[in-house]
Amino acid sequence: MDRTKERDCGEVVPSAERELAAFLGAVKALFGAEQARLAADEWLEQLMARNRLPCSAREWRTITASASQRLASRWLTLRPGASPGVLFALSSASSYTLASRV
Numbered sequence: 001m002d003r004t005k006e007r008d009c010g011e012v013v014p015s016a017e018r019e020l021a022a023f024l025g026a027v028k029a030l031f032g033a034e035q036a037r038l039a040a041d042e043w044l045e046q047l048m049a050r051n052r053l054p055c056s057a058r059e060w061r062t063i064t065a066s067a068s069q070r071l072a073s074r075w076l077t078l079r080p081g082a083s084p085g086v087l088f089a090l091s092s093a094s095s096y097t098l099a100s101r102v
Contacts, residue, residue, distance in 0.1 A: 027039045
């Protein structure tokens with residue numbers, strides 16, 4: 001493995017930590033602690049399903065988007081009358097939280 005590439009990926013890990021923290025903070029604020037725990041598990045499952053460690057903020061955001069989709073599907077199934085706008089609310093809150101932490 002190329003050491004330079006390895007180092008570059010290692011520098012992305014703090015970005016991943018911020019991404020996960022922002023996502024979970026938004027989920028907890030919007031849906032509560034139980035949904036945040038489930039979302040954390042889903043985020044980690046998405047990470048473990050990859051063949052390699054993501055090396056860009058875009059790849060980390062893809063993991064968050066996948067976990068968000070699962071959360072929205074679960075939320076809409078549990079609450080049939082809930083608005084599909086939940087995806088937008090989660091995306092906006094997560095992006096705002098992430099931006100405010102940078």
